[in-house]
Amino acid sequence: MDDTTLTALMEREHHDVDEAIEDFVQGLRERHVRHQDLRRATDLLQRHIYIEEALIFPPLRAKGMLAPILVMEREHGEIWRTLDALNLEVGSGTVADSVPDRCRQLLHELEVHNGKEEPIIYPQADAALTDSQKDAVRDFMRSGTMPTDWVCAQVGNG
Ligand SMILES: [Fe+2]
Ligand SMILES: [Fe+2]
Numbered sequence: 001m002d003d004t005t006l007t008a009l010m011e012r013e014h015h016d017v018d019e020a021i022e023d024f025v026q027g028l029r030e031r032h033v034r035h036q037d038l039r040r041a042t043d044l045l046q047r048h049i050y051i052e053e054a055l056i057f058p059p060l061r062a063k064g065m066l067a068p069i070l071v072m073e074r075e076h077g078e079i080w081r082t083l084d085a086l087n088l089e090v091g092s093g094t095v096a097d098s099v100p101d102r103c104r105q106l107l108h109e110l111e112v113h114n115g116k117e118e119p120i121i122y123p124q125a126d127a128a129l130t131d132s133q134k135d136a137v138r139d140f141m142r143s144g145t146m147p148t149d150w151v152c153a154q155v156g157n158g
Contacts, residue, residue: 017045020037021103021106021110023041052072053152059125059133073153073154075112076155077155086102
């Protein structure tokens with residue numbers, strides 16, 4: 001049985017997302033629009049948010065962590081909209097001047113958000129989720145696919 005903590009696994013994903021965005025920014029500096037980097041960042045980040053909202057937050061909420069989870073979901077909404085705006089701005093052809101700033105905005109929103117999840121939310125998840133709930137998270141991280149057209153709670157609620 002894999003007993004790597006959720007904290008360690010989810011932190012690694014935060015780094016993978018940051019790295020993908022930074023690769024895309026580096027491409028812009030070299031005057032290349034590397035769509036595959038933005039695609040990788042988008043897929044990783046949306047799936048990461050899905051794992052949290054579908055598998056990690058519900059059992060924490062059931063344990064009474066209502067306010068902190070609501071804050072996390074609100075921030076997911078902001079992050080999701082920033083990511084949508086970035087993808088729209090990059091489009092398929094010419095890149096708007098706003099793209100580098102949008103990347104910085106996204107990295108900043110993630111830094112603020114991850115700075116709360118890593119010391120507070122994930123350790124709580126490691127402490128409060130049952131072994132089978134944690135296994136479900138690990139299994140999904142290994143091989144799960146997010147439902148098509150899924151959007152995070154705060155975006156889905158308008
Ligand atoms: Fe999150
Ligand atoms: Fe996260």
